Amino acid sequence: MSAITRDEVAHLARLSRLALTDEELDHFAGQLDQIIAAVARVAEVATDDIPPSSHALPLTNVFRPDEVRPGLTPQQALDQAPAVEDDRFRVPRILGEEA
């Protein structure tokens, strides 16, 4: 039984805004399945006395004081933008006409 279905890969591709062909879906589903199976081996050594962890370091409460620090100028910020208008990032139409 595979760890991830082709439909799930298609769903993730859509959420990630990736246009995958049918061949690519077949291909990636197989690859992802292998990757998940490899990572799943962690579960074999994770016994009940080992709590799940999301972070590699046993740190908590890393904060910075509420102080303003210099950032970028608008020119620097917009320098790499594909399109700019009135010192703002210009982006393509977000939603189509109201259906």
Next chain:
Amino acid sequence: MSTPTETLMPFDEAMERYEPVLGLETHVELGTASKMFCGCPTTFGAPPNTQVCPVCLGLPGSLPVANAKAIESTIRIGLALNCSIAEWCRFARKNYFYPDMPKNFQISQYDEPLCYDGYIDVEVDGETVRIGIERVHLEEDTGKSTHVGGATGRIHGADYSTVDYNRAGIPLVEIVTKPITGTGRLAPQVARAYVAELRDLMRALGVSDVRMEQGSLRCDVNVSLMPRGGTEWGTRTETKNLNSLRSVERAVRHEIERQAGILDAGGRIIQETRHFHEDTGTTTSGRSKEEAQDYRYFPEPDLVPIAPDREWVEKLRAELPEPPSVRRRRLQAEWGVSDHDMAAMRNADAIDLVEATVKAGAPPADARKWWMGELARRANESGKALAELPITPEQVARVCELVASGQLNDKLARQVLEGVLAGEGTPDEVVERRGLRIVSDEGELAAIVDQVIAENAEVAEKVRNGKIAAAGALVGGVMKATKGKADAARARQLILEKLGVSG
């Protein structure tokens, strides 16, 4: 998909047949100096993209670090809402594609909010309603989009959009209520009173400027209806981004009337987000959700967990300010004002100012008179909030003092306030520069009285003959001669003395 014509059911009728269930999500922008995860400033209204850096623009390789003050403020909010504070919790990534979030995810909290399970009491029509608080969590605000082209400036029909990321990354606290049931016909007022109470609480805590019109406090309202006597809640709608107390109340009322109309006609409520329109007081369908949102939350790997120290939490709890409702009751008793006057002051955001003016030495009645009268009028004229007027409570207290000591009358005091607001200096400086002090020199006033009597011999004769009411005209003459700078009561006294009659 066009919405079929909707027939509203009148509110009273809707309330006879259905029981509303509410839920409110309120977003509060914290008033920190810097953003949540970077050191960019947070000043409202700065030119576009002047308060940005690699972190809040989501540039590759940048790393967030949490703002200590924002964590502290959130815990204080949680404590003030009678919440439990998490022993340990994490930030989470909420993944979605939308231009206002340059990272393509928002750092938020998912199943481990910083504060949970609290309540707040609000008063409506003399009834106390306890609103349960589900959770209080911390996240980052998004950028601001402007939609260009199309007829309405709305997102639908726009040709393209432009984005300013100054607001992206400002700490945002989300406060979510538990379902609010059993409020019946008070539901719209309860929703409004709850948001008003939250606003006062945030202000008392000093964590946000809570300017609804600037979006630093905004509210989403969930409404559903169930038939009276039923047990199963109906499908809910979520009306987004309400930015005034009045809108909150109207939106709830409208949704109740709209949903009741649909249910009554045998229709079904669609679970969707809706937009409220200030001009018509109605809501319209927003983006309909073709599919359930899938945000793929996961623990934020770039930020380590938060484990608030219990001693710190208890210290913050001990330092909480007096709850706003308790404070309002105390001040009302101290000032001896009616419920109506107190509510008016609350609506005008004048309570803090009046309190500070009283603290600076003014009698409560005088402090209230100036803030709710002349100053409220001037604020209204200039489209400003009372607190934004360029005058301090100490200065208003000084004006009250000058009036009380007889150095100014009300008319002159208004001119002094005008001068202070115009930037002419302190009240004393304005009095000096504009020459507004009352003529208090007895000799000078007596000379003016003599002159006025001489110029109005006929009137003076009437007064001598006992027609004391006619003295008013002479007092008017004195006020005119002094350009309003005489103490009218003293002038009258002098006139009567000189004419040999007793008032």
